[in-house]
Amino acid sequence: xxxxxxxxxxxxxxxxxxxxxxxxxxxxxxxxxxxxxxxxxxxxxxxxxxxxxxxxxxxxxxxxxxxxxxxxxxxxxxxxxxxxxxxxxxxxxxxxxxxxxxxxxxxxxxxxxxxxxxxxxxxxxxxxxxxxxxxxxxxxxxxxxxxxxxxxxxxxxxxxxxxxxxxxxxxxxxxxxxxxxxxxxxxxxxxxxxxxxxxxxxxxxxxxxxxxxxxxxxxxxxxxxxxxxxxxxxxxxxxxxxxxxxxxxxxxxxxxxxxxxxxxxxxxxxxxxxxxxxxxxxxxxxxxxxxxxxxxxxxxxxxxxxxxxxxxxxxxxxxxxxxxxxxxxxxxxxxxxxxx
Amino acid sequence: xxxxxxxxxxxxxxxxxxxxxxxxxxxxxxxxxxxxxxxxxxxxxxxxxxxxxxxxxxxxxxxxxxxxxxxxxxxxxxxxxxxxxxxxxxxxxxxxxxxxxxxxxxxxxxxxxxxxxxxxxxxxxxxxxxxxxxxxxxxxxxxxxxxxxxxxxxxxxxxxxxxxxxxxxxxxxxxxxxxxxxxxxxxxxxxxxxxxxxxxxxxxxxxxxxxxxxxxxxxxxxxxxxxxxxxxxxxxxxxxxxxxxxxxxxxxxxxxxxxxxxxxxxxxxxxxxxxxxxxxxxxxxxxxxxxxxxxxxxxxxxxxxxxxxxxxxxxxxxxxxxxxxxxxxxxxxxxxxxxx
Numbered sequence: 001x002x003x004x005x006x007x008x009x010x011x012x013x014x015x016x017x018x019x020x021x022x023x024x025x026x027x028x029x030x031x032x033x034x035x036x037x038x039x040x041x042x043x044x045x046x047x048x049x050x051x052x053x054x055x056x057x058x059x060x061x062x063x064x065x066x067x068x069x070x071x072x073x074x075x076x077x078x079x080x081x082x083x084x085x086x087x088x089x090x091x092x093x094x095x096x097x098x099x100x101x102x103x104x105x106x107x108x109x110x111x112x113x114x115x116x117x118x119x120x121x122x123x124x125x126x127x128x129x130x131x132x133x134x135x136x137x138x139x140x141x142x143x144x145x146x147x148x149x150x151x152x153x154x155x156x157x158x159x160x161x162x163x164x165x166x167x168x169x170x171x172x173x174x175x176x177x178x179x180x181x182x183x184x185x186x187x188x189x190x191x192x193x194x195x196x197x198x199x200x201x202x203x204x205x206x207x208x209x210x211x212x213x214x215x216x217x218x219x220x221x222x223x224x225x226x227x228x229x230x231x232x233x234x235x236x237x238x239x240x241x242x243x244x245x246x247x248x249x250x251x252x253x254x255x256x257x258x259x260x261x262x263x264x265x266x267x268x269x270x271x272x273x274x275x276x277x278x279x280x281x282x283x284x285x286x287x288x289x290x291x292x293x294x295x296x297x298x299x300x301x302x303x304x305x306x307x308x309x310x311x312x313x314x315x316x317x318x319x320x321x322x323x324x325x326x327x328x329x330x331x332x333x334x335x336x337x338x339x340x
Numbered sequence: 341x342x343x344x345x346x347x348x349x350x351x352x353x354x355x356x357x358x359x360x361x362x363x364x365x366x367x368x369x370x371x372x373x374x375x376x377x378x379x380x381x382x383x384x385x386x387x388x389x390x391x392x393x394x395x396x397x398x399x400x401x402x403x404x405x406x407x408x409x410x411x412x413x414x415x416x417x418x419x420x421x422x423x424x425x426x427x428x429x430x431x432x433x434x435x436x437x438x439x440x441x442x443x444x445x446x447x448x449x450x451x452x453x454x455x456x457x458x459x460x461x462x463x464x465x466x467x468x469x470x471x472x473x474x475x476x477x478x479x480x481x482x483x484x485x486x487x488x489x490x491x492x493x494x495x496x497x498x499x500x501x502x503x504x505x506x507x508x509x510x511x512x513x514x515x516x517x518x519x520x521x522x523x524x525x526x527x528x529x530x531x532x533x534x535x536x537x538x539x540x541x542x543x544x545x546x547x548x549x550x551x552x553x554x555x556x557x558x559x560x561x562x563x564x565x566x567x568x569x570x571x572x573x574x575x576x577x578x579x580x581x582x583x584x585x586x587x588x589x590x591x592x593x594x595x596x597x598x599x600x601x602x603x604x605x606x607x608x609x610x611x612x613x614x615x616x617x618x619x620x621x622x623x624x625x626x627x628x629x630x631x632x633x634x635x636x637x638x639x640x641x642x643x644x645x646x647x648x649x650x651x652x653x654x655x656x657x658x659x660x661x662x663x664x665x666x667x668x669x670x671x672x673x674x675x676x677x678x679x680x
Contacts, residue, residue, distance in 0.1 A: 113606045113607070113639065114606065115605070115606055119484065119576070120484060120485070138573070139602060140573070140575045140602055141601075141602045141605045141606060142575070142576040142577075142581075142605065143573045143574045143575055143576070144459065144460060144484050144485065144574040144576055145460070145484065145485050145574045146574060147572065147573035147574025147575065148573060148574050150573060151572075151573040151574075232487060232491075233478070233480065233483045233487035233488060233490060233491040234483045234484040234485045234486060234487025234488050234491075235480045235482070235483055235487065236459070236482040236483070236484055237482075241482075241581060241582075241583075242581075242584070242605050242606065242608065243581075243583045243584060243605070243608035243611060244582070244583060247608070261481075262479060262480055262481045265455070265481045265482065265582050265583070266453045266454065266455055266481060266582065267453070268582065268583035268587070268608060268611040271583060271608040271611055271612065271615075272611065272615060275611075275612060275615035275616075275619055276615075276619055278619075279615055279616055279618075279619035279620035280619035280620070299453065
């Protein structure tokens with residue numbers, strides 16, 4: 001009798017668990033938008049980028065498939081991209097004007113509207129884990145600089161020597177930017193702090209991002225970046241700014257942006273798309289396309305974003321030549337792409 | 341003949357200038373929201389606070405009356421409040437966990453959607469002037485720490501010794517918070533970074549803000565703060581975050597917030613109110629009240645805000661016991677208030 005009761009109880013418990021899940025999930029990632037032209041790419045390099053994106057999708061997919069949360073899936077996908085030196089986040093981050101790597105990241109849980117972010121960290125191997133720790137283990141949302149590093153170290157994040165982030169490719173990009181810098185300085189007052197836009201826009205928009213809908217109907221978003229090559233004056237872009245570069249709300253969508261950060265901040269890009277869905281009842285695609293294809297260029301900016309809504313509809317909008325991107329769905333459908 | 345032509349031309353020119361202005365302006369300011377109880381206030385202290393608010397209104401009013409811009413008016417009002425040691429911004433800022441003063445500020449122009457902000461500066465006399473310089477003289481929106489200080493110094497902001505910000509009152513608040521801190525640490529792991537909420541909430545919400553509509557129909561918003569007493573780990577609140585603590589758009593409204601910053605960031609408070617007006621066609625007052633009286637407490641936060649819309653309607657919403665606040669209109673109507 002006692003055994004039968006136990007079996008019935010276990011059955012009811014298992015049913016209730018199943019009933020709570022839809023079985024349906026979606027993961028979308030990006031590795032930055034910019035002047036990414038097929039004419040400037042080699043087949044070997046293209047293969048490496050696609051493999052990097054695929055590795056991130058696989059890591060997130062494994063979690064979602066096993067009934068994990070959107071939050072864990074986006075964090076896992078971002079970690080892979082941070083560890084891959086091809087992308088401007090974690091290892092492979094661009095250099096600041098002072099020849100250092102300063103990293104920003106943010107993460108948001110659409111279920112609770114909890115969020116965490118770090119800005120300007122120089123020794124946290126995976127900045128996204130520090131952002132997650134800020135969200136889970138503090139009452140704060142955003143921590144910056146040395147304070148953020150202390151918090152990350154005290155909360156189990158892997159700390160590395162700043163030299164860990166060095167890559168020859170980014171160092172050469174930095175030297176190129178410096179050269180342009182000094183040429184332009186001959187004609188312009190260098191104290192004004194006007195950003196020298198590098199002629200190769202490619203390394204301006206390096207950012208990685210992930211958004212997911214899990215089988216429980218929860219949305220999450222995460223973004224990580226090394227910022228702009230040759231950035232100065234402690235500049236912080238949109239990546240660690242909740243509402244600008246990252247936003248997630250179970251009632252609407254989850255979004256991660258990449259592009260010329262200042263314009264994404266001024267437009268409060270991610271939250272505005274969520275609000276267009278909530279208040280103007282626009283579809284995710286219409287809301288995202290309006291912001292990326294119209295509002296953003298109207299101000300003079302450019303870039304892109306990935307987003308998924310609570311129904312599992314997703315979009316990968318960009319007005320640049322290319323955006324490293326990919327998605328995977330619970331039905332097995334998956335793709336990685338680079339160009340327009 | 342030539343003289344007549346000149347007179348006609350001068351008349352036409354003057355008329356065109358007048359035609360561009362409505363003659364109508366509004367300036368609204370706040371000096372922070374929190375547990376501000378009449379029972380804990382002396383008449384002398386109340387008089388000082390009201391005089392401080394009045395001085396800020398007078399400074400902004402002079403500019404608007406003389407045909408100046410909303411942008412110049414909000415900056416001028418904030419400077420007065422930063423210089424007044426009663427308010428938690430500029431001189432009179434609270435102390436961090438390390439016994440330092442770290443200041444944040446932001447400003448936004450509703451006409452161009454241009455914005456500037458600084459976070460964690462320790463030697464800029466008026467952080468709002470640094471935020472304005474970031475907006476006017478760089479292509480960036482947000483600068484933090486030493487980089488922001490270098491930029492401010494190179495762009496004409498007055499630099500002071502960090503000791504300039506010291507006040508005995510705030511130092512005593514800090515010592516009280518430290519005492520609470522060590523008492524609580526006996527019961528809780530201090531490495532988790534959980535913020536110790538001081539029992540006296542008054543000094544938690546110190547922020548100053550100003551919003552204005554000028555006679556040209558332009559809106560502007562500005563916010564400045566010393567942040568939370570005893571803050572740690574390079575914590576940044578909502579004040580320097582465009583969309584959270586500050587937002588302005590000529591099509592909707594200008595907003596400056598004060599309160600428990602983390603909740604304002606998670607709700608993207610200021611931009612959401614602007615979006616409720618733009619996309620759901622809500623009035624400024626309804627949009628602001630819904631966010632401050634419902635959405636904010638639903639998450640566990642509290643605080644307040646000031647806002648003015650493009651028609652000159654304004655609101656001063658808060659769900660705390662009090663908020664230092666005041667307004668002045670072009671018709672001479674003016675008031676400063678403290679309690680509910």
